[in-house]
Amino acid sequence: xxxxxxxxxxxxxxxxxxxxxxxxxxLVGALGLLRLKTFYERVHAPTLGATWGAGGILLGSILxxxxxxxxxxxxxxxxxxxxxxxxxxxxxxxxxxxxxRDRSEGKDIPRP
Amino acid sequence: xxxSILSWSLLTAQILLGIAMIIACIRMIRGPRAQDRIxxxxxxxxxxxxxxxxxxxxxxxxxxxxxxxxxxxxxxxSTAALAKFLMRGEVIE
Numbered sequence: 001x002x003x004x005x006x007x008x009x010x011x012x013x014x015x016x017x018x019x020x021x022x023x024x025x026x027l028v029g030a031l032g033l034l035r036l037k038t039f040y041e042r043v044h045a046p047t048l049g050a051t052w053g054a055g056g057i058l059l060g061s062i063l064x065x066x067x068x069x070x071x072x073x074x075x076x077x078x079x080x081x082x083x084x085x086x087x088x089x090x091x092x093x094x095x096x097x098x099x100x101r102d103r104s105e106g107k108d109i110p111r112p
Numbered sequence: 113x114x115x116s117i118l119s120w121s122l123l124t125a126q127i128l129l130g131i132a133m134i135i136a137c138i139r140m141i142r143g144p145r146a147q148d149r150i151x152x153x154x155x156x157x158x159x160x161x162x163x164x165x166x167x168x169x170x171x172x173x174x175x176x177x178x179x180x181x182x183x184x185x186x187x188x189x190s191t192a193a194l195a196k197f198l199m200r201g202e203v204i205e
Contacts, residue, residue: 012114016121
């Protein structure tokens with residue numbers, strides 16, 4: 001850690017708070033993946049890591065590299081947009097597939 | 113001062129993300145059905161991408177960003193393909 005010596009303290013504290021918030025929310029989402037009972041409850045849990053988990057870490061990364069290089073560094077927004085767009089698509093595809101499998105086995109899944 | 117704040121918080125974040133990846137692996141091994149395993153695989157991809165981003169922040173090398181982008185693209189494609197396989201029994205019809 002030699003590069004961060006010239007970093008101002010407020011930037012270090014703000015980056016630390018954002019990164020710890022993101023990592024903590026990701027861990028909470030993973031714990032929900034482990035503890036919830038049915039599949040249809042479990043599919044909600046990892047989205048916590050995909051929205052504010054990724055968002056906090058990416059905002060912290062934008063702030064850190066913007067202050068370190070003293071110019072706007074915004075390429076992390078690409079990952080944020082991509083994750084935000086693709087996560088609902090994949091999880092809805094997966095839930096459709098799970099509903100199809102459960103119905104074809106004769107389980108009673110209520111109509112939406 | 114700021115270097116020690118940043119290094120400790122990034123180390124803590126790496127440990128938290130590592131625990132989250134271990135939990136996703138446990139769900140992927142235990143998961144009663146295939147869709148549980150695929151959800152756990154998707155969460156594992158997202159957590160690995162975030163771990164790589166935090167690692168890139170702690171070394172101040174921006175090249176890890178491109179690796180994280182590739183991981184997120186691969187996670188999307190693999191999860192969509194596996195969901196399609198569960199639905200129809202084959203990926204490309």
